[in-house]
Amino acid sequence: MSFASLGLIDPLVRTLDALGYATPTPVQAQAIPAVLARRDVMAAAQTGTGKTAGFAVPLLHRLTMEGPQVASNCVRVLVLVPTRELAEQVHDSFKAYGGALPLRTHVAYGGVSINPQMMKLRKGLDVLVATPGRLLDLHRQNAVRFEQLQTLVLDEADRMLDLGFARELDAVFSALPAKRQTLLFSATFSDEIRAMAGRLLTDPLSIEVSPRNSTVQKIRQWVVPVDKKRKAELFMHLLQKKRWGQVLVFVKTRKGVEVLVDALAAHGVAADSIHGDKPQPARLRALERFKAGQCKILVATDVAARGLDIDDLPQVVNFDLPIVAEDYIHRTGRTGRAGNAGEAVSLVCADEVGLLAAIEVLTRQSLERIEEAGFEPEHRVPATNSAGHIVKKPKKPKKPRVKDEVSTIDVRFARR
Structure with missing residues (x-):
C-alpha cells in the first residue's frame, strides 16, 4: 500500500x-x-x-x-x-x-x-x-x-x-x-x-492497532530498586557506568527537577530543565538545545511526556514514577519511536511500590528488577505478583523484648 x-x-x-x-x-x-x-x-x-x-x-x-x-x-x-x-x-x-x-x-x-x-x-x-x-x-x-x-x-x-x-x-x-x-x-x-x-x-x-494501554515492544524496560535519598547518586553512577548519551529524565515535581539539575551541576554534569514554572521561551530553548544535541540531559516534569518528538532518543529515565499510571506509557514512548529500539529505566524506592504496581496492572507486564551493586536499598521495595499487585511480606516472629529478658535475669539473681 x-x-x-x-x-x-x-x-x-x-x-x-x-x-x-x-x-x-x-x-x-x-x-x-x-x-x-x-x-x-x-x-x-x-x-x-x-x-x-x-x-x-x-x-x-x-x-x-x-x-x-x-x-x-x-x-x-x-x-x-x-x-x-x-x-x-x-x-x-x-x-x-x-x-x-x-x-x-x-x-x-x-x-x-x-x-x-x-x-x-x-x-x-x-x-x-x-x-x-x-x-x-x-x-x-x-x-x-x-x-x-x-x-x-x-x-x-x-x-x-x-x-x-x-x-x-x-x-x-x-x-x-x-x-x-x-x-x-x-x-x-x-x-x-x-x-x-x-x-x-x-x-x-x-x-x-496495538493492545490497549501497551508500551512500545522494542523498548527495554527495567527497574532499579534504591533508597529515595540515593536516587541522584545512583543516576550519576548509571550515567557514567553505562555511558549514556542523550537522556530524558522525568521527575515528579518542579522543585525536584531543579534539585536534580543543581546536583548534576555540582558534579560537573550540565543539564537543561523544563517544567510549568519556566517561561515558555525558556522551555522552547531547552527543548531545541536537547533536540539539536547541544545538551545531552534534559530533566522534566510530565509536561514533556507528550510533546517531545526526538528521532532516535535512546534513553528515558524515570527518576520518579508518575502519579498517573498512564503517564508511564507516554514517558517511555519518547524513546523507541518509529520502530527504533530504546531503553526506559525506573529508579524506584519503597514508598513508590503502589505506583509501580499500578503501572504493571495497566501495562499487563511485570517489570524486571535489577539491583545495582553498592546501591542495594535498606528499605526494600516489596515484591509484586504477575498481576502487578503488591505481595505482602510474611510477618516475622516477634523477638523477646529486652525489657522482659532483663526482668527474668533480675528475678533469677533475686532468688539466689
Missing part, C-alpha cells in the same frame, strides 16, 4: 515521500480513508506510530480540495492538545505535511502574548492547534469564531482530563457547532475518555 493509493493529492504524496514516509503505518492506513470520508474516528495507537499524520494528512487534503474559503476570525479545523509542547509539535507536523499547500495554520497556547495569535486569526485559519485555556481566552475576546468549523480533533484527550481541563473542554464543546466531524487520537484511552467519546462521536470508526 502507498499513500497515493489512498487517494491523496500529488503535492501531499510528494511531500510525504520527501519526508521519508514510504508506506502508511497501520493507524494511517485505517484512519486516512475514514477521515477523508468525514467519519468520526476513535483511534488508539502507541506513541511513535504516526497517528498525527493519520489525521493531519487527510485533513490537509480535504481543505486543499475545498479551496480557500475561510472567513475572518474563523477556523475550519480545530486541534485541541493538552500542553504547549505538544501544540508546537502537532503544528510543526501540519506545516511539514502541508508545506506545498496554500493553507493558513497557526498555534495558540498560554504563557506567551495573546496579541500575535489574535492577529493571525483576523484573516481566518484553515487549521488552528490550541490548548483549551488559551482557546477559550481567544473565544471570549471574539478573536476566534466557529461558524465554519468542520472538524474537531482531540489529541491526547486523556491527558487533558488528567491536567484538570474537564470544565474547559465542556465550555469548548458547547461553543462548537453540533454538526461536525470529531476525531480522537491517543496512545491510551481511559474509561472516562471512552465515556466522553460516547457523548461526542457519532457512529465512530474504532481503530486499535
Whole structure:
C-alpha cells in the first residue's frame, strides 16, 4: 500500500515521500480513508506510530480540495492538545505535511502574548492547534469564531482530563457547532475518555492497532530498586557506568527537577530543565538545545511526556514514577519511536511500590528488577505478583523484648 493509493493529492504524496514516509503505518492506513470520508474516528495507537499524520494528512487534503474559503476570525479545523509542547509539535507536523499547500495554520497556547495569535486569526485559519485555556481566552475576546468549523480533533484527550481541563473542554464543546466531524487520537484511552467519546462521536470508526494501554515492544524496560535519598547518586553512577548519551529524565515535581539539575551541576554534569514554572521561551530553548544535541540531559516534569518528538532518543529515565499510571506509557514512548529500539529505566524506592504496581496492572507486564551493586536499598521495595499487585511480606516472629529478658535475669539473681 502507498499513500497515493489512498487517494491523496500529488503535492501531499510528494511531500510525504520527501519526508521519508514510504508506506502508511497501520493507524494511517485505517484512519486516512475514514477521515477523508468525514467519519468520526476513535483511534488508539502507541506513541511513535504516526497517528498525527493519520489525521493531519487527510485533513490537509480535504481543505486543499475545498479551496480557500475561510472567513475572518474563523477556523475550519480545530486541534485541541493538552500542553504547549505538544501544540508546537502537532503544528510543526501540519506545516511539514502541508508545506506545498496554500493553507493558513497557526498555534495558540498560554504563557506567551495573546496579541500575535489574535492577529493571525483576523484573516481566518484553515487549521488552528490550541490548548483549551488559551482557546477559550481567544473565544471570549471574539478573536476566534466557529461558524465554519468542520472538524474537531482531540489529541491526547486523556491527558487533558488528567491536567484538570474537564470544565474547559465542556465550555469548548458547547461553543462548537453540533454538526461536525470529531476525531480522537491517543496512545491510551481511559474509561472516562471512552465515556466522553460516547457523548461526542457519532457512529465512530474504532481503530486499535496495538493492545490497549501497551508500551512500545522494542523498548527495554527495567527497574532499579534504591533508597529515595540515593536516587541522584545512583543516576550519576548509571550515567557514567553505562555511558549514556542523550537522556530524558522525568521527575515528579518542579522543585525536584531543579534539585536534580543543581546536583548534576555540582558534579560537573550540565543539564537543561523544563517544567510549568519556566517561561515558555525558556522551555522552547531547552527543548531545541536537547533536540539539536547541544545538551545531552534534559530533566522534566510530565509536561514533556507528550510533546517531545526526538528521532532516535535512546534513553528515558524515570527518576520518579508518575502519579498517573498512564503517564508511564507516554514517558517511555519518547524513546523507541518509529520502530527504533530504546531503553526506559525506573529508579524506584519503597514508598513508590503502589505506583509501580499500578503501572504493571495497566501495562499487563511485570517489570524486571535489577539491583545495582553498592546501591542495594535498606528499605526494600516489596515484591509484586504477575498481576502487578503488591505481595505482602510474611510477618516475622516477634523477638523477646529486652525489657522482659532483663526482668527474668533480675528475678533469677533475686532468688539466689
